[in-house]
Amino acid sequence: MTEQKLDNESRALWQEALGAHNKAIWEALEAEPAPAVMRVLPPQPVNRWQWATAASLVLCSALSLVVWKQARTLREQNLDYALLQLQSPRTATQLDALLTLRTLGHDIPQHRWTVLRKTLAETQDPNVQLATLELLIDIGAITRLSDLPQLPATMAPQQRLLEVSFQSWQQTPATSAAPQEQ
Amino acid sequence: MSSPSPDFLMQRVARGDRVALEHLHAQMKQPLYAFLRRMGASRDDAADLLQTVFLKLWQHRAQYAGTQANAWVYRITHNAWLDYARKWRLLDTATPAATGDIATHSPEESVMAGELGARLHQALATLPHDTREAILLSRFSPLTLADIAGILGTSEANIKVRIHRGLMTLRRCIEEEGHD
Numbered sequence: 001m002t003e004q005k006l007d008n009e010s011r012a013l014w015q016e017a018l019g020a021h022n023k024a025i026w027e028a029l030e031a032e033p034a035p036a037v038m039r040v041l042p043p044q045p046v047n048r049w050q051w052a053t054a055a056s057l058v059l060c061s062a063l064s065l066v067v068w069k070q071a072r073t074l075r076e077q078n079l080d081y082a083l084l085q086l087q088s089p090r091t092a093t094q095l096d097a098l099l100t101l102r103t104l105g106h107d108i109p110q111h112r113w114t115v116l117r118k119t120l121a122e123t124q125d126p127n128v129q130l131a132t133l134e135l136l137i138d139i140g141a142i143t144r145l146s147d148l149p150q151l152p153a154t155m156a157p158q159q160r161l162l163e164v165s166f167q168s169w170q171q172t173p174a175t176s177a178a179p180q181e182q
Numbered sequence: 183m184s185s186p187s188p189d190f191l192m193q194r195v196a197r198g199d200r201v202a203l204e205h206l207h208a209q210m211k212q213p214l215y216a217f218l219r220r221m222g223a224s225r226d227d228a229a230d231l232l233q234t235v236f237l238k239l240w241q242h243r244a245q246y247a248g249t250q251a252n253a254w255v256y257r258i259t260h261n262a263w264l265d266y267a268r269k270w271r272l273l274d275t276a277t278p279a280a281t282g283d284i285a286t287h288s289p290e291e292s293v294m295a296g297e298l299g300a301r302l303h304q305a306l307a308t309l310p311h312d313t314r315e316a317i318l319l320s321r322f323s324p325l326t327l328a329d330i331a332g333i334l335g336t337s338e339a340n341i342k343v344r345i346h347r348g349l350m351t352l353r354r355c356i357e358e359e360g361h362d
Contacts, residue, residue: 009327010320013342017349021356025349028298029321034215035229040207040236041200 075107083115091125098131106139113141126151130158137166185209192251196243206255207236213322214259220306220318221263222272231266235259253329256319260333263315273311298356305355306348313348316341 015022078100085097101108101116108116113136120132129151136142145166151159188209194202211232218228238258246254267273306314312334319330331341 007320007324007326010345013320013327013345014349017346018353021353024298025302025352025356026321028302029216029220029318031216031219031228032225034211034232035225037207037229037233040204040233041240042237044200 075104079104079108079112083112086115086119091128094119094123094125094128095131098128098135101135102131102138108139113139116141120149126155126158130155130162133162134165137162137169140169142166188251188255189249192239192246192254193248195239196246196248198243200240203236203240206239206251210255214255217259217318217322218263220303220322221267221311221315222307223263223266227266231259231262234262238262250329252324253333256323256325256329257333260315260319267311301355302352305352309348309351312336313344316344317348317352320345 014026018025082097082100082104085093086101088094088097116132116136120129120136123129123132129149133142133148133151137148142148145163148159148162148166151162186205188206191202191206191209195206214235215228215232218231219225223231235255235258238261239255242258264273306317309317316330316334319325319333320327323330325333327341327345328338331338334341
């Protein structure tokens with residue numbers, strides 16, 4: 001029977017009207033148990049702010065992807081142009097190209113290192129040699145001290161700096177190490 | 183630990199707490215369901231009406247005054263039942279539920295409760311709907327006679343008279359059949 005906190009006035013009214021039949025009638029009026037429900041309310045609809053947030057996130061993700069792809073395309077274009085400039089007969093152009101390539105750093109894929117090595121082998125200009133060597137050390141294309149070529153005697157201080165630079169690169173943690181050349 | 187009061191739960195519901203509504207439903211569903219069944223709704227209709235009542239409680243939660251949650255809930259239940267009764271034209275004619283659909287208790291009590299329950303249900307159905315409702319509100323809800331009068335839109339004195347006369351009808355129903 002349902003536990004019922006009956007109002008005192010109602011209780012008195014029932015007792016007065018029903019007398020000895022009060023309990024029997026009271027109990028007989030009880031109904032079967034109410035059916036169980038999975039949920040009282042329908043699922044909460046997504047409100048407009050949630051829709052707006054979700055739409056903003058999707059839009060931002062799409063924009064980020066577009067921006068990232070554009071940035072990657074731009075880097076690749078810069079790399080292509082710089083490597084092309086490196087083949088110029090003009091030293092100033094080559095030095096500009098090497099400066100650009102330093103900023104691209106580890107974005108230079110391994111299969112493009114041959115262009116840098118070719119430049120190093122062919123150039124007569126010690127500044128271009130030095131800049132190319134610095135770049136090759138920076139990107140991890142030179143892995144042994146013995147691979148460092150000898151610069152002209154007049155560039156002995158620069159040679160020393162290269163060796164120090166190479167040794168400090170060797171001491172950096174493994175995560176920043178460039179992949180080994182095949 | 184005692185359950186939270188309907189007033190507390192309804193205040194939480196008014197602030198948008200769906201969990202509080204679930205608790206309120208758990209506390210009140212049985213008396214509300216029994217009330218609707220004894221008012222003449224079938225099992226399915228009573229379950230639907232119960233769902234409607236809680237949906238309306240949620241939809242109109244901003245209108246809750248902050249006190250007398252029981253009166254608020256039963257008023258919504260009364261209105262839901264009235265809409266249902268008008269739709270099925272139950273207000274003018276007495277439409278007792280089929281005897282096979284009458285509530286029973288445990289199997290041991292089913293015979294007694296079943297027979298008596300069926301007869302009482304028939305007797306209730308012969309009463310005017312406002313008398314029936316007054317009796318059932320006093321049976322299933324913790325409302326005072328004043329609260330019941332407020333829901334049914336009449337005076338407390340009138341409610342006392344209705345309940346008394348209606349109960350006398352039920353008493354005669356038992357006494358004529360010779361039950362104790």
